[in-house]
Amino acid sequence: MAINIYDYKHYKLFLLIPLALLFISLYFIPKIQLDSSLTGGVNVQLTTNSTQSIRNLSAAIGSVFLDTRVERSSLSGVTSLSVTIPTNSSLNAASQKLQEIFSIYSNYSRERLRVVSYQGVLLKEPNNITAKNGLAAASANETKWVALINSKLISEIADLKPLIANNTSYNASDAAGMQKLARNLYANASSIYEVHVINVLKGIVSFTTYSYNDVTPTLGSFFLTEVTNIIIVAFVLVAITVFVIFRTPVPAFAVVYGAANDIVIALGAMGAFHIPLGVVSVGGLLMLIGYSMDTDILSAIRVLRRSEGTAGERAMATFRTGITMTAAAMISFATLFAIAYITFIPEYIQISGVVLVGLVADIITTWFGNAVIIVWYKRRHEHAH
Amino acid sequence: MHIKRYITDRRIYPLIMIVVALALLDLYYGLHLGIEFAGGTQIPITLVHGVNATEMQQLISIIDQRVSTFGLKQVTVEGIGNSEIYVIVPTVSEAEINKTISIIESQGAFMGIVNGREAINGSNILSGSIGAAPPQSINNTVSWAVSFYITQSAAQNFARVVFGQANQPLYMFLDRPSDAVVLINESVLGNTTLGLTPGDALSTMQKVLAFGNQTIQVISVTNTNTSINSVRAFLSANRAKYKTVLASYNLNASLLAFIKQENYTLKLESNSNMTPSYFKISINTTVIDSWPMVGLLSAPLLNPSVTNGSIANSYQISGIAPASLPKAAMLAYAQNQSKTIASVLSGGALPLSVIVGTPTKTSPTLGKGFLDISVYGLVLAVVFVSIFIIVIYRRLFLITPILLTTIMELFIIISVIGLIGTIDVAAVAGMIAVVGTGVDAQIIITDEVLVKRELQTSTRTLLGHAFYIIWADAALLTIAMLPLLFSTSLVDITGFAEATIIGALMGAFLTRPAYGAIIARHYGE
Numbered sequence: 066m067a068i069n070i071y072d073y074k075h076y077k078l079f080l081l082i083p084l085a086l087l088f089i090s091l092y093f094i095p096k097i098q099l100d101s102s103l104t105g106g107v108n109v110q111l112t113t114n115s116t117q118s119i120r121n122l123s124a125a126i127g128s129v130f131l132d133t134r135v136e137r138s139s140l141s142g143v144t145s146l147s148v149t150i151p152t153n154s155s156l157n158a159a160s161q162k163l164q165e166i167f168s169i170y171s172n173y174s175r176e177r178l179r180v181v182s183y184q185g186v187l188l189k190e191p192n193n194i195t196a197k198n199g200l201a202a203a204s205a206n207e208t209k210w211v212a213l214i215n216s217k218l219i220s221e222i223a224d225l226k227p228l229i230a231n232n233t234s235y236n237a238s239d240a241a242g243m244q245k246l247a248r249n250l251y252a253n254a255s256s257i258y259e260v261h262v263i264n265v266l267k268g269i270v271s272f273t274t275y276s277y278n279d280v281t282p283t284l285g286s287f288f289l290t291e292v293t294n295i296i297i298v299a300f301v302l303v304a305i306t307v308f309v310i311f312r313t314p315v316p317a318f319a320v321v322y323g324a325a326n327d328i329v330i331a332l333g334a335m336g337a338f339h340i341p342l343g344v345v346s347v348g349g350l351l352m353l354i355g356y357s358m359d360t361d362i363l364s365a366i367r368v369l370r371r372s373e374g375t376a377g378e379r380a381m382a383t384f385r386t387g388i389t390m391t392a393a394a395m396i397s398f399a400t401l402f403a404i405a406y407i408t409f410i411p412e413y414i415q416i417s418g419v420v421l422v423g424l425v426a427d428i429i430t431t432w433f434g435n436a437v438i439i440v441w442y443k444r445r446h447e448h449a450h
Numbered sequence: 451m452h453i454k455r456y457i458t459d460r461r462i463y464p465l466i467m468i469v470v471a472l473a474l475l476d477l478y479y480g481l482h483l484g485i486e487f488a489g490g491t492q493i494p495i496t497l498v499h500g501v502n503a504t505e506m507q508q509l510i511s512i513i514d515q516r517v518s519t520f521g522l523k524q525v526t527v528e529g530i531g532n533s534e535i536y537v538i539v540p541t542v543s544e545a546e547i548n549k550t551i552s553i554i555e556s557q558g559a560f561m562g563i564v565n566g567r568e569a570i571n572g573s574n575i576l577s578g579s580i581g582a583a584p585p586q587s588i589n590n591t592v593s594w595a596v597s598f599y600i601t602q603s604a605a606q607n608f609a610r611v612v613f614g615q616a617n618q619p620l621y622m623f624l625d626r627p628s629d630a631v632v633l634i635n636e637s638v639l640g641n642t643t644l645g646l647t648p649g650d651a652l653s654t655m656q657k658v659l660a661f662g663n664q665t666i667q668v669i670s671v672t673n674t675n676t677s678i679n680s681v682r683a684f685l686s687a688n689r690a691k692y693k694t695v696l697a698s699y700n701l702n703a704s705l706l707a708f709i710k711q712e713n714y715t716l717k718l719e720s721n722s723n724m725t726p727s728y729f730k731i732s733i734n735t736t737v738i739d740s741w742p743m744v745g746l747l748s749a750p751l752l753n754p755s756v757t758n759g760s761i762a763n764s765y766q767i768s769g770i771a772p773a774s775l776p777k778a779a780m781l782a783y784a785q786n787q788s789k790t791i792a793s794v795l796s797g798g799a800l801p802l803s804v805i806v807g808t809p810t811k812t813s814p815t816l817g818k819g820f821l822d823i824s825v826y827g828l829v830l831a832v833v834f835v836s837i838f839i840i841v842i843y844r845r846l847f848l849i850t851p852i853l854l855t856t857i858m859e860l861f862i863i864i865s866v867i868g869l870i871g872t873i874d875v876a877a878v879a880g881m882i883a884v885v886g887t888g889v890d891a892q893i894i895i896t897d898e899v900l901v902k903r904e905l906q907t908s909t910r911t912l913l914g915h916a917f918y919i920i921w922a923d924a925a926l927l928t929i930a931m932l933p934l935l936f937s938t939s940l941v942d943i944t945g946f947a948e949a950t951i952i953g954a955l956m957g958a959f960l961t962r963p964a965y966g967a968i969i970a971r972h973y974g975e
């Protein structure tokens with residue numbers, strides 16, 4: 066007969082293992098690296114025949130773009146590189162000015178409309194005092210908005226100086242013209258920057274095909290809040306459903322605790338092992354809720370609702386089934402992780418990385434945490450009767 | 451063998467039917483691949499301020515309509531949250547991307563022509579002054595109106611051009627073609643319901659297209675040699691004057707070849723595009739009120755009050771919905787009409803300013819590489835997991851049901867997503883996850899049936915135990931994925947949620963019962 070860990074006298078002490086992992090993970094969570102989809106920035110992916118080492122490449126690229134992250138993988142002589150460069154501060158500042166110019170312009174057109182309609186009234190009744198006063202006020206406002214657009218445009222041009230030679234001349238009283246110029250300057254500067262980035266990279270490694278992805282910091286932080294919200298909402302919905310299924314607080318709590326612990330440990334492991342968190346990671350984290358439920362529910366139902374053998378024996382039998390299940394899931398994600406790591410597809414690395422560390426955490430949480438609580442609960446219940 | 455017994459099992463044959471049906475649909479319609487696999491470009495558009503869901507829907511449909519009318523095929527427009535839109539085009543050509551961007555940014559050119567002279571154009575209208583009033587309903591008539599302001603100099607020009615043109619149409623064009631000739635097949639010219647002869651129709655069309663030296667020539671063509679030769683002679687003689695030929699698609703083939711040979715840009719138009727919509731204003735007079743081929747979108751009649759030489763800054767275009775329509779349809783007609791006019795006047799402009807960001811490009815070669823790798827990944831995951839199961843249970847029989855159910859599950863997900871959505875990197879990752887959950891369920895079933903058979907319980911009861919757990923798991927996974935499925939911002943990865951939810955539901959109701967049936971028939975029942 067094999068050893069049954071649930072028949073060990075002090076089996077309740079096992080609970081300390083997942084709890085310890087939980088606290089260690091909490092320490093590492095703040096160290097999680099966000100990728101460019103969440104922080105904003107430029108990501109270039111390219112394939113090259115170059116055989117330079119990652120250290121040389123990082124140093125060469127990093128000497129031009131500070132805080133650049135380079136990741137490299139190779140398969141049958143073809144090397145794939147992923148270069149992540151922080152957002153260009155000039156472009157970022159200019160994009161904020163551009164947004165402001167657009168909103169000022171809508172104020173301007175409202176005043177412009179007032180000016181014209183008062184002019185129309187005055188044409189018919191030249192002595193209408195209300196219209197005269199209205200016209201004066203509207204004209205003053207109109208001038209104010211045009212001046213504001215001009216000052217924003219001047220500072221946008223100043224922001225973009227590093228990218229665009231400053232020989233832009235324009236009519237400072239033509240609001241529509243200035244708005245259009247502001248937009249064109251920003252678009253030109255963005256594409257000049259793209260060409261610059263690609264040229265710098267071409268000077269370091271040779272490549273022909275590439276993919277260029279630019280995420281603005283505001284969009285990145287918006288995505289981060291969305292990712293957080295989605296995970297919280299999903300977790301709450303699942304927790305409610307679990308309580309509906311079990312209708313008894315302790316087992317339901319054990320199942321929900323299992324899932325929460327897995328996610329926290331997975332996040333901590335991402336911080337500790339430098340697995341970047343990106344928009345795609347949310348898929349992996351939600352999947353983790355699913356996988357963790359699989360084994361938690363299996364152990365809870367088998368231990369609580371069956372009658373053959375003792376609670377400990379049922380838990381141990383379920384342990385074998387559960388480990389087989391988790392191992393099978395790990396095999397499918399390990400395949401994806403290995404392939405993505407060799408051929409370098411960051412989306413797959415992020416998703417499978419999260420799920421893999423989460424599944425390791427799940428084995429510990431389920432069988433030393435969740436199952437222990439369930440067995441303990443069942444035994445107390447049996448004693449009571 | 452007992453294959454027939456398996457196939458006729460009511461837990462197995464629905465699965466087979468569904469797989470066959472999906473296979474036929476796949477062959478007929480083909481599967482859609484995302485730009486990560488097929489190659490393409492994603493253009494982000496930032497709105498200057500947030501909008502609500504209705505406004506977002508409206509913006510998406512305007513952008514969608516605009517890029518599709520310019521002949522860009524398979525463009526996807528997606529809203530991200532409340533202030534961002536992605537336009538996805540299946541190309542990486544710099545020229546095509548720039549064209550798309552300029553179409554999104556640009557506004558159309560509006561021009562109003564009265565009696566062959568320009569009365570007003572888009573730059574005369576003060577931006578933001580165009581207002582469509584809600585339809586007015588008085589005594590069974592429903593009227594609509596759009597008002598706008600024009601600049602002082604434009605007002606003078608307008609007054610001069612429309613002087614004495616009471617009750618004449620103001621032809622409102624959006625992007626009226628320049629340097630163009632229309633060749634129309636005589637057989638589609640007349641209109642018998644309105645009693646219009648081909649000759650009448652031609653002269654009505656010429657009135658619409660007249661505009662000084664920018665007049666669009668319209669020529670009626672028959673299949674006789676005389677007619678074809680005279681068209682040839684006209685086109686050769688006017689090579690310097692015209693650049694584009696808009697022609698009925700069913701014209702004589704040699705004539706069409708000649709047009710191309712002469713280096714004209716040839717645009718073939720269907721009969722329905724060629725035929726304008728006529729409107730009878732009096733017993734003897736019929737006018738054309740819309741003709742999309744040449745950009746004529748509306749032709750309101752000039753009210754006598756504006757044609758007496760007086761100058762005004764504000765104008766109103768108004769009309770009455772046809773009395774023949776039921777009340778609700780009249781309101782809808784009026785609403786639609788004022789919206790159309792307002793949008794034509796503003797050059798089809800977007801209701802708010804947008805900033806076009808840097809496009810993200812994926813080259814088709816890179817995409818093909820991603821696709822190959824993803825397929826290898828899926829195949830290898832299935833192979834490794836199957837080997838693992840057989841090693842654990844040491845029963846070779848299991849290989850057939852495990853492979854069959856897993857492959858069918860994947861096939862159903864690939865078909866459903868590829869037919870109604872897009873297969874992207876996130877969807878493939880979701881499929882790998884489904885391989886995992888699917889096998890988990892198979893393990894639960896196999897364990898119950900094989901390991902616990904010693905307990906002398908009936909197979910039916912054992913399967914019941916297993917499916918209670920499987921259904922609970924499937925329900926929880928689906929619920930966990932719902933927030934992601936309905937997320938309007940993380941659209942790049944909703945494919946993951948789609949794949950796992952389809953996998954969980956198909957698994958719970960189709961493939962896992964089928965697996966259970968096979969196991970039960972082989973080892974029990």
